[in-house]
Amino acid sequence: xxxxxxxxxxxxxxxxxxxxxxxxxxxxxxxxxxxxxxxxxxxxxxxxxxxxxxxxxxxxxxxxxxxxxxxxxxxxxxxxxxxxxxxxxxxxxxxxxxxxxxxxxxxxxxxxxxxxxxxxxxxxxxxxxxxxxxxxxxxxxxxxxxxxxxxxxxxxxxxxxxxxxxxxxxxxxx
Amino acid sequence: xxxxxxxxxxxxxxxxxxxxxxxxxxxxxxxxxxxxxxxxxxxxxxxxxxxxxxxxxxxxxxxxxxxxxxxxxxxxxxxxxxxxxxxxxxxxxxxxxxxxxxxxxxxxxxxxxxxxxxxxxxxxxxxxxxxxxxxxxxxxxxxxxxxxxxxxxxxxxxxxxxxxxxxxxxxxxxxxxxxxxxxxxxxxxxxxxxx
Numbered sequence: 001x002x003x004x005x006x007x008x009x010x011x012x013x014x015x016x017x018x019x020x021x022x023x024x025x026x027x028x029x030x031x032x033x034x035x036x037x038x039x040x041x042x043x044x045x046x047x048x049x050x051x052x053x054x055x056x057x058x059x060x061x062x063x064x065x066x067x068x069x070x071x072x073x074x075x076x077x078x079x080x081x082x083x084x085x086x087x088x089x090x091x092x093x094x095x096x097x098x099x100x101x102x103x104x105x106x107x108x109x110x111x112x113x114x115x116x117x118x119x120x121x122x123x124x125x126x127x128x129x130x131x132x133x134x135x136x137x138x139x140x141x142x143x144x145x146x147x148x149x150x151x152x153x154x155x156x157x158x159x160x161x162x163x164x165x166x167x168x169x170x171x172x173x174x
Numbered sequence: 175x176x177x178x179x180x181x182x183x184x185x186x187x188x189x190x191x192x193x194x195x196x197x198x199x200x201x202x203x204x205x206x207x208x209x210x211x212x213x214x215x216x217x218x219x220x221x222x223x224x225x226x227x228x229x230x231x232x233x234x235x236x237x238x239x240x241x242x243x244x245x246x247x248x249x250x251x252x253x254x255x256x257x258x259x260x261x262x263x264x265x266x267x268x269x270x271x272x273x274x275x276x277x278x279x280x281x282x283x284x285x286x287x288x289x290x291x292x293x294x295x296x297x298x299x300x301x302x303x304x305x306x307x308x309x310x311x312x313x314x315x316x317x318x319x320x321x322x323x324x325x326x327x328x329x330x331x332x333x334x335x336x337x338x339x340x341x342x343x344x345x346x347x348x349x350x351x352x353x354x355x356x357x358x359x360x361x362x363x364x365x366x367x368x369x
Binding site: 010014017018020021023024026028031032033034035036037038039040042043044046047050051052053054055056057058059060061062063064065068094095098101104105108109112113114118119122123124125126127128129130131132134135137138139141142143144145146147148149150151152153154156157158160161164165168169172173 | 176179180181183184186187188190191194196199200202203204206207208210211212214215218219221222223224225226227228229230231232233234235236237273280282283285286289290292293300301302306307309310311313314315316318321323324327328331332333334335336338339341342343345346347349350351353354357358361362365
């Protein structure tokens with residue numbers, strides 16, 4: 001049901017913008033092209049920001065340093081009843097969206113989507129966004145050089161999100 | 175700070191590979207990471223062109239202004255620095271609505287437009303303004319009502335109840351968003367005091 005509803009959202013949104021625009025006598029096609037032009041240069045100007053960040057993250061992951069880091073933290077996390085299998089997901093979530101989606105999919109595939117870990121992984125992945133990506137893309141697009149407290153705020157928010165996912169899942173499914 | 179994280183991740187990775195014997199994997203990773211960025215950019219081109227085009231129609235038809243008016247009472251409190259009826263508010267709201275419905279791809283173009291107009295408000299200075307940091311906090315914690323990607327993955331692995339996680343996700347996302355906004359306020363007042 002919910003999936004059907006979410007399948008409808010985008011087409012219905014497009015339909016209503018087109019109908020309302022035509023009703024308001026907006027030259028829809030010309031306006032679309034005019035707005036779309038901006039998108040090309042925007043995406044191209046983001047490439048160096050994304051490329052730099054992704055190369056650095058992939059090196060960190062491929063060298064095995066990420067796994068070692070996770071392994072190092074495991075004893076501390078087990079004190080707080082955090083299942084060790086979820087740690088890689090919690091640590092990759094703020095850094096890389098594709099990497100954490102991969103980790104989450106792996107957990108769901110191996111533990112089953114309806115197991116506690118499967119549900120926890122789904123909740124954790126779905127409830128927060130990739131801080132480093134958001135920061136790279138949004139500040140990269142407008143050439144912000146001094147980020148102020150943005151990174152700290154973003155990472156602390158991730159910590160809260162991950163803790164919240166854990167607590168909510170223990171309460172609902174534990 | 176982002177410079178340190180960026181250089182740190184790569185440097186630690188390379189040094190670790192020296193001792194761990196994973197230099198071959200690192201070599202592959204350098205090009206794999208670069209290729210992934212190009213692939214991501216191509217996806218971004220299609221997404222940005224489409225949604226920015228559609229948004230231009232919505233903007234010309236006056237839909238963005240309507241949206242901004244509707245939610246002004248709430249967002250006025252979150253972004254006290256944005257003047258009444260400023261276009262930035264319409265973009266922020268479009269971005270926020272896209273996130274809520276799990277349309278992550280549509281959220282990015284609106285977010286970039288929002289950032290551009292926030293930068294203009296900040297007299298094109300190269301540092302992040304108060305509103306920018308709040309907007310970023312709102313986005314990194316991303317309020318989600320329908321986690322479409324996760325539902326799809328759960329369905330793919332034959333979950334008996336793929337949407338069972340929706341309630342948990344909404345609760346977790348609400349807590350993290352409120353938390354993010356509180357942390358943002360805390361840092362803002364700390365900055366004010368130190369001035």
